[in-house]
Structures are given as structure tokens and as C-alpha cells.
Amino acid sequence: MIYFYRTILVTSIIVVTYVSIQPTSGENIILHLDKLLHFLTFFYLSWLSDKSFKKYSHVTIFFLLIFYGLSLEILQSFTLTRSPELFDFFSDLFGILAYFYLIPKLKLISK
Numbered sequence: 886m887i888y889f890y891r892t893i894l895v896t897s898i899i900v901v902t903y904v905s906i907q908p909t910s911g912e913n914i915i916l917h918l919d920k921l922l923h924f925l926t927f928f929y930l931s932w933l934s935d936k937s938f939k940k941y942s943h944v945t946i947f948f949l950l951i952f953y954g955l956s957l958e959i960l961q962s963f964t965l966t967r968s969p970e971l972f973d974f975f976s977d978l979f980g981i982l983a984y985f986y987l988i989p990k991l992k993l994i995s996k
Contacts, residue, residue: 890936897933898953901926905957908966920976927954927980935988943985950981 934946954977958969
């Protein structure tokens with residue numbers, strides 16, 4: 886089962902990276918929708934990473950995902966229609982933190 890999660894994680898990272906560097910019109914139909922998408926994406930990636938790499942600590946996964954989020958923002962600086970945004974990075978960070986905050990709470994509920 887762990888290889889299933891790893892396959893989904895790698896696929897998700899490829900898709901997220903691809904989407905993150907695609908041209909955009911810059912218009913948000915819903916105010917701050919992109920921040921919500923950043924939050925949900927990194928919450929999801931945190932879950933997949935946690936399922937994929939049981940032997941690694943949450944701290945290691947946290948820092949790897951932070952590095953990935955920063956890398957995406959840096960990559961966007963090389964595109965014509967995107968730019969790195971500090972609040973996008975904060976949304977990534979909060980998605981990761983929310984996951985690792987909720988994990989112990991959810992495990993207590995499921996007992």
C-alpha cells in the first residue's frame with residue numbers, strides 16, 4: 886500500500902509543479918481562492934507524504950514540503966505571467982501546519 890501512496894504523491898507533485906508554472910490570466914473569480922487552493926494542496930501533500938514515508942519524522946516531512954513550496958514560488962519568478970508571492974508561501978505553510986496539528990487530534994478521536 887505504501888507504494889500506492891508514493892505513486893500518488895509523485896504524480897501529485899508533478900501535476901502541482903506543472904500547474905504552478907502554467908500561464909494565468911491573473912484574475913480571481915473568487916477573492917483569495919488561490920490561497921485556499923495553496924492551503925488545501927499542501928494539506929493534501931502533507932497527508933500523502935505522511936502515508937508514503939512512515940519511517941521519516943514529521944519534522945523531516947515538514948521541511949521537505951517547505952522546501953518544495955519555496956521552490957515553486959522561485960520557479961514562478963521565471964514565468965511571464967506568474968510571480969512569487971509571500972502569502973502563497975504562507976498558505977502552503979499553514980496547510981502543512983494544519984495537517985500536522987490535526988493528526989494527533991484525529992488519532993485520539995479514532996481510538
